[in-house]
Amino acid sequence: MTSPNRLNGGLIDRDQPLNFIFDGRQYSGFKGDTLASALLANNVRLMGRSFKYHRPRGPMTAGSEEPNALVELRTGARHEPNTRATTAELFEGLTAKSQNRWPSLKWDAMAINDRLSSFLTAGFYYKTFMWPTSFWEKVYEPIIRKAAGLGTLSHQPDPDNYDKGYLHCDVLIIGAGPAGLAAALTAGNSGASVILADEDYLLGGRLNSETHTIGDESGADWAAQTVAELQTMPNVRVMNRSTVIGSFDHGVYGVVERVSDHRPKPLTGKPRQILWRVYSKHAILSAGATERPIVFENNDRPGIMLASAMRSYANRWAVTPGKALAVFTNNDDGHKTAVDLTTLGVRVTVIDSRENAPSSGSYETIAGGRITNTAGRLGLTHVEVTTTSCTIRSLEVQGLGVSGGWNPNVQLTCHQRGRPQWDEALSAFVPGGVLPKGLVPAGAANGVFSTQWALRSGQQAATEVLGHLGKKSETIAFPEAEDAPAKIEPFWHVQGAKRAWVDQQNDVTAKDITLAHQENFVSVEHLKRYTTLGMATDQGKTSNIAGLAIMAEVSGKNIPEVGTTMFRPPYTPTAIGAFAGRSRDEHFRPVRKTPSHFWAEEQGAVFVEVGMWLRAQWFPRAGETHWRQSVDREVLQTRNSVGVCDVTTLGKIDVQGDDAAEFLNKVYCNGFAKLAVGKTRYGLMLREDGVAMDDGTAARLAEDHFVVTTTTANAIGVYRHMEFVRQCLFPDMNVQLISTTEAWAQYAVAGPNSRKLLQKIVDPEFPIDNEAFPFMACSEITVRGGLRARLFRISFSGELAYEIAVPTRYGDALMRCLMKEGEEFDVVPYGTEALGVMRIEKGHAAGNELNGTTTALNLGMGRMVSKKKDSIGSTLSEREGLNEDDALKLVGFKPVDLANPVPAGAHLMTKGSPVDAKHDQGYVTSACYSPNLGHHIGIGYLKSGDTRKGEIVRLVSPLTNVDHDVEVVSAHFIDPEGERLRA
C-alpha cells in the first residue's frame, strides 16, 4: 500500500507501520499518526457527511476542535460514535467507519437534503413541524432523527472500566506548549507540587507542529527534553492524554485522562479513562489558541482546512492533502504554512486578503485576493480566486489552508464568571471578567502569540503564583526563540450568493445568521439557539467568532457589542462512562447487608432493596409458587407460634450524658424524663413545622444512657437532626451521640412461643418471665454462655414479642441458633412482607403513614404532644390549619364485599358524592391481604375518621379502575386490647 501524500520528516515512527481499516478498506500508517493524518497520507480526504445536509466533509483541523471528521471508532461493544479522527491515535488493527451516510460515504441518499437546502434554513423544523402536535413525537421526530444526526450507538453495555481519582497540587498547568512547559519548569524548580496536563499524547503544543527553533534545537526537541527533565522532578506530575474539561469553584478542576484509548483495548484490570478531580491552589491556563477560518462560498469541501492544521499535518505527521495547495489568509501566520510546505516540496499559492501582503520569492502571493468559490464534489479540485482587479482565476489544488487569525483558548476562564473581552489589536477575545480564583492565563491563551513571549509569559505566570505560595524560583534564561509579531487585518467573510459554512458541525451558514437577524433575533444567545451555531459538540471552537462577526456585520454593530455566548464544561466531549466511574451496574451504589444476610441467602430468601440495605422480603419454601403463599405462611406461623425477623436495619443511636433524658424530651414530642431505667417507650419525633418526622423507641439502659431506634429509611436523617438539635439549638446540653446501628445484630422474635424460645438462649441468670421482664422492659443480658446482649420487650407485630441484639459478628450464629432451638416450636423466619402484613393488621404506623404531610393528630397521637414541655414541633403543631375539626384520622378499612382488594393509594369518597378532588375524604396508605382475617384490609386517613367507624365509604382509584365500598373500622384489626403484647 503506497502513501502518496506522505512527506519527509515528521514526528512519526517509520519503523513501526500500523495497519488499519476505514470503511472496510485496509490502509497503513505509522506509530505517531492520528487516524486523520494516516488517512490523508493515503490520499483519503473525505471522512464523513455533515449533520444536516449530508455534505461531504474532511478534516478541518488537526486537533480536538475538529467539527467535521467524526467517525465511528472500533467495533462490537467498544464501537464509539462521533470520535474525532484528528485525535484518534492510530494503533494496529484500528477499525473506523464514516457516519451519517447511507448506503456509502461516496453516494449518500440523504444528500438530497443538500439540494433542498433553500427550504432547510434556520428554524425550518420549528416552522414546519408545528402541527398537529401529536405528529411530533410519532412522525416528525423519528424521521428527522434518522436523517439528521451523528453516529450510531452499539446498543451494548460498555465493556470497559472507568476510574475516578483525586489529586492535590500547588499549581495545575493546563496545556504543555511553550508557555506551559516554561511555567512547569519554573514552578517545578521551586519545589512546588505541580501537575502539568495536556490533552495531546505528545507534549509540546504547537512546538511539534512548527519549524521554529529554540536556541539551536528544533521546538519539538526542546519540548521533548523539557518534558524529560520535568519527569525527573518528584514534585511534578506530567500527564499526557489528559484533558482539563472544567474549572469549578475554589480551584477544583476536572481532568479526563485517556489511559487506554490508544490501545485496541485496555490492559487487564486497567481503566479506559480516569476522571480526576484536581484540587489546586493555583492554575495556569496555557491552553494555547485555535485558528479560525474565513467564511466563503463552498468552504467545506474535503481538502479545505485551517492553515495551521495543514502545517501540523506537514511538520508533525509528514502529510499533505495534495501536491498543489493554496492558502487563504488575512494575516502573516498563513504564510508560515506556505513557507513550510514549499520547503517540503509542495507547490503553494497564497491568497492574502490584505493588499499590503508580504511577498516571498519561493511561492506566489495574490495580495488583496479573495476565494469566491471552490469546486470538487467529494474533494477539493479547484479554488476560484477574485483579485483586486476583479479578475477571476481558477487554481487547481487538492488542499486549501485557511487562516483568519487565532482565538485564544479562553474556554476554561468562562466556566465560572469570566467573560472574555475583545482585543482590537489581536482581533480576538482574550480572557476577561472575573477569572476563576487562582487562575492565571499565559501564552497564546492570553493572546501572547510568539514562541519567545509564550516562554516568558509562562515563566511570569509561574513566578506570580509562586509568589502567592511564598515560594521562590530562579529565573530561567530561555534560549532565543521565534518572535514574529502577529500582524492581522480582520477579514471574516467573503460576501456571496451561495452557501458559506460558518458552523460546519451543525451545518449553519452565513445565510442562516442573516435570516436570524432578519427575524429579529437580537441577543447572541438567541441567535445561537435559533441557528444552532456553536451548539455542536465542539461548542463552536472554530465557528463562534465568524458567526459573531457576521452578526455584527448585518446588525451594524461591532463584535464586542454583539457579545459572546457561554462556554460550559466539558471542554471537549467526554464519555459518560468517565462520569460514572466505578459506580455502575451492581456497584452503582454500596450495598448494606444485614447480619443474617449470608444465612438468608442459604435459605433462598428473596431480597428487597430498602435504601442501601438488602433485606429478606420472604423465604420461599419448596412447593410455594406465589409470594403470597410464602408471606401468608410466615404470618400465620408467627402468630400461631413464633417467627424471627432481622430488624438490624432500624437506626440505633446511643444517647448518653447527664442531660440525655432532657435531650430526648426536646427531640420527641412525648416525654422521656420520667421513663424508668430498664424501660422502653415509643417516641414520636416531629419536624419543627409540626409534621411527623420519624418514630421509634427509646430504651433507658441507665439514668444517663438511652438507646434510640429510628426507622430504617430515616436513620441517617434523624441522626443529623439530633446533632443539629444538640450542637445548634442546645449547645450546653450535656449529651453525646453516636450511631450504633451496625454494631448490633438485632432480631425480632415474635409470637406466643417467643418467650419459650428465648428462654433456651438467654442465660438463666436473666429471667424473662412476664413478671421479671414485662411488656416494654429492656435490659443488658448475656446469652449462650456469657455473650453480652440486649433484650427489649417491644412488639411491632402485635404479638408477645422481643427484640434481641448481640454484637454483629455473632448475628449469623444467633440466627442459626434461634432456628435450631426453635425447631420444637416450628419457628419460622419472616421477611419484610410478613412484617408489613402484621403491622398493618395491628394498625401500627410506618413510612406510608409518616409520609411527610401528617401530624401527630392525624396519626391519632395528638394527645402525645406534651404541652408541659418544649419539644421540636410542639408549638407549630398547634396551628389552626393542622387542627381543623375534620382533620384526617388514621383508621382501618374492610371491604364490604370481602373478595375485593383495598389498594393503597386509592381515595375515599362519601357515598353518593361526586368523585372529584373537592369531595375527597382521605386515602388508603397501607394495605395487604390478612391471612388471619381471610380478606384484604387497609389503613389510611379519613376526615374525622375516628368518629366514622361503621360508615360505608366509597373507595376509588380511577387509574386502576377500582370503585367499591369499604367499611370504616378500627385500624387495630388484631388484638385491639393489646392482650397478646402483655401476655
Add this chain to the structure above:
Amino acid sequence: MPNLQAITPLGNKEPVTETYGPVTLTEITDIALASVSARLGREQDTAAALEAFLGTPPPGAAEHCGNNLSAFWMGPDQWMIEAPFETHEDLAARLAGTSPNAYSVTEQTDAWCRFDLKGPSLSDLFERLCAADTHAFTGGEAVRTSIEHLGCFVLCRTQNHFSVIGPRSSAGSLYHALVTAFRSVF
C-alpha cells in the same frame, strides 16, 4: 466464651488476606473498638483518663497514636479506642469503668470493618479512592472521608501501612472498591 461462631464482615470464618502486586490486603477482625466522648466540662478528665489508658495523650484532630492500645480522633472531644480483641473484647465496659461520668463510652467493635494495606506507593492507590491528600501523609494521620459513597476512616499508620475502616454492613462494597483500585493501579 459463648458457643456462637463469629463471622467476619465479608461473611467468612477467617479473615481474608490477598496480595496485589507489591501490596497485601488483610481483613482485620481481631481489634476491639469503643468510642469515647468527653462530657461537657470534663474534657481534661477525659484526656487524663485516656492518657492513663493509652500511655499517651489522646490524638489531636485528624490524628491517631498509640501502639498495642491506640486511638484516633473522630470529632471534637471524641475518639475511637483500638485494643486487641483477644484481651479486650470488653473494651467498652473497661473504659466506662475507668472514670465514671467523665465521658460516654459506646461499644463500636462490630460497627466497622477494617482492611489493612501494607506495601509501597499506597498513596497511588488512595488517590483513586478518596479526596484525602494521602501523598502528604507521613504516618499518624486519621481522616474520615468517603470512599465510593461510604463514610470511612483512612488511617496512615506508617507510609507503608494504611488502615481503611468502613461500615461493616458494606464490607463487600468497600472490599470491591479496594480490589478494583488495586487492579487499576498495580
Add this chain to the structure above:
Amino acid sequence: MLINHPILGPRDASEFVYLGDANLIHRPDWQAEDALAQFTKYGYLRDNPAGEHRELWFHEQGDRSWLIVTRNTLTHEISKVEMARDVASAEGRSK
C-alpha cells in the same frame, strides 16, 4: 467547592450536607407570649440575599460538626467558616 473546616482545613463540599439559613439556630422561646407567631416566622421566612449568606452545613462524611458557612451566593466565595456550636453558645443559647 471546598469548605475550610475550622478544625480540619479545606474539605470537599461533597462531604457535607446542606441545611439552609443559619438563622435556624435562632429558635424562639416556646414560652413567649407570641410564640406561635415567632415560630411561624422562624419556620417559614427566609432572606434570599444576592451576596453574603450565612448557612448551615453538616460534615456528614467527616467529624459530624455543624458549621456556619458564610458564602457569597453570587460568587460562591466562602469568607468565613465557624463551628455552629461555638456560635450558638456565643449567642447565649444553652439548654
